[in-house]
Amino acid sequence: MHSAGTSRLFPLGRMPFARRAGNPAASAIAVEAWSAGGVIQVRPQCAHRVRPGRKNSCLYLSRMSNTFQDDFLDSILHSDCMPVPPIKRILQSFKKHLRAQGKHENTIRSYVNDVNVFLEWLSHTIGQSFSVRDISEADVRDFKSFLLTRNASNTSINRRLTALRQFFLFCAERKYIRGNPAAGVPALPSAPASVKLLSRKEQLLLLRTVENMNRPLERVILLLLIHAGMRSSEICNLKVADLHMSSREGKLFIRDERGQKYRFVKLSSRAQAAMRLYCKSRRIRMFSRRRDEPLLKQRNGNPLTQQVIDHIVKRVGKHAGIVDITPTMLRNTYTVQLLLSGEPPDKVALRLGTKSIAALKRVADQMKENDRR
Numbered sequence: 001m002h003s004a005g006t007s008r009l010f011p012l013g014r015m016p017f018a019r020r021a022g023n024p025a026a027s028a029i030a031v032e033a034w035s036a037g038g039v040i041q042v043r044p045q046c047a048h049r050v051r052p053g054r055k056n057s058c059l060y061l062s063r064m065s066n067t068f069q070d071d072f073l074d075s076i077l078h079s080d081c082m083p084v085p086p087i088k089r090i091l092q093s094f095k096k097h098l099r100a101q102g103k104h105e106n107t108i109r110s111y112v113n114d115v116n117v118f119l120e121w122l123s124h125t126i127g128q129s130f131s132v133r134d135i136s137e138a139d140v141r142d143f144k145s146f147l148l149t150r151n152a153s154n155t156s157i158n159r160r161l162t163a164l165r166q167f168f169l170f171c172a173e174r175k176y177i178r179g180n181p182a183a184g185v186p187a188l189p190s191a192p193a194s195v196k197l198l199s200r201k202e203q204l205l206l207l208r209t210v211e212n213m214n215r216p217l218e219r220v221i222l223l224l225l226i227h228a229g230m231r232s233s234e235i236c237n238l239k240v241a242d243l244h245m246s247s248r249e250g251k252l253f254i255r256d257e258r259g260q261k262y263r264f265v266k267l268s269s270r271a272q273a274a275m276r277l278y279c280k281s282r283r284i285r286m287f288s289r290r291r292d293e294p295l296l297k298q299r300n301g302n303p304l305t306q307q308v309i310d311h312i313v314k315r316v317g318k319h320a321g322i323v324d325i326t327p328t329m330l331r332n333t334y335t336v337q338l339l340l341s342g343e344p345p346d347k348v349a350l351r352l353g354t355k356s357i358a359a360l361k362r363v364a365d366q367m368k369e370n371d372r373r
Contacts, residue, residue, distance in 0.1 A: 220275055222313070227267070314326075331352075
């Protein structure tokens with residue numbers, strides 16, 4: 001609702017209750033929402049149509065019947081005369097809303113990007129500016145059909161539809177729109193995603209290739225992925241203070257982007273050697289005053305990003321002759337190896353900092369069955 005003391009003009013035709021409420025003469029009325037008395041006032045604005053002596057007369061919502069009150073509130077909340085923020089400002093509020101819900105930064109980034117793709121497509125399609133209130137279910141269905149013509153996968157289309165549902169649900173809760181135009185658009189059937197892994201030979205070839213490249217940063221990243229199963233986002237967020245090394249062991253303190261989950265990741269002897277070599281090349285000391293600085297940086301001194309890690313993995317894979325390699329593939333390989341070694345699934349999930357590894361457990365069970373045969 002509006003704050004006390006504000007007023008908006010509404011055409012009489014948009015308020016069907018106004019004539020029944022006893023104000024047939026006024027062609028427009030002003031609304032003061034939640035006045036000091038706790039009621040909404042309907043104040044006639046056409047003074048020349050009001051009898052002398054009643055220029056300041058008001059119709060109070062508290063004196064109307066419940067039906068009139070419902071019509072009045074519905075007209076206020078959904079009238080086209082109500083100001084709606086620009087879509088860019090709504091998107092900014094949407095991002096803050098997702099963060100307040102505890103969503104992961106990757107999820108927030110994905111939702112906002114998918115909504116922007118839809119908005120850009122709609123702007124190009126209609127060729128004019130529009131408000132979020134102008135978007136209909138037909139627009140969402142047309143966008144879904146457009147994605148199908150571009151040979152987008154069912155998983156990708158469903159992800160974009162999910163983002164649109166969440167965005168329009170937020171808009172509906174803020175009373176920017178009457179309903180959710182994406183709620184009635186059904187998702188496409190999608191088959192379970194296939195899990196891609198590296199063979200033992202490909203793992204050895206990949207590590208041998210990165211060691212021969214004599215690049216400490218690339219070597220550390222590959223080993224953290226394939227020997228520790230870390231996420232790209234976790235590697236980017238590492239600080240100097242998160243590194244704990246001794247003569248006997250090495251481990252990293254990992255926190256997620258929301259600061260809600262913590263765990264230690266033990267480093268293999270090979271990963272420890274790569275980390276010491278990197279720290280020596282960067283002149284990093286564990287007990288230095290720069291403990292809040294990023295642990296891993298690019299050669300130009302800029303912080304790591306997930307796009308940079310993805311590029312490094314693909315570049316090393318290309319040198320090793322392994323195509324279509326991703327950081328997720330290395331993490332999945334590490335997970336399946338733990339399961340095949342007999343590690344309990346709950347402990348593996350705890351080590352990886354995830355809730356479920358059901359899909360990877362099915363892969364490990366299938367591999368065990370193939371070995372028995």
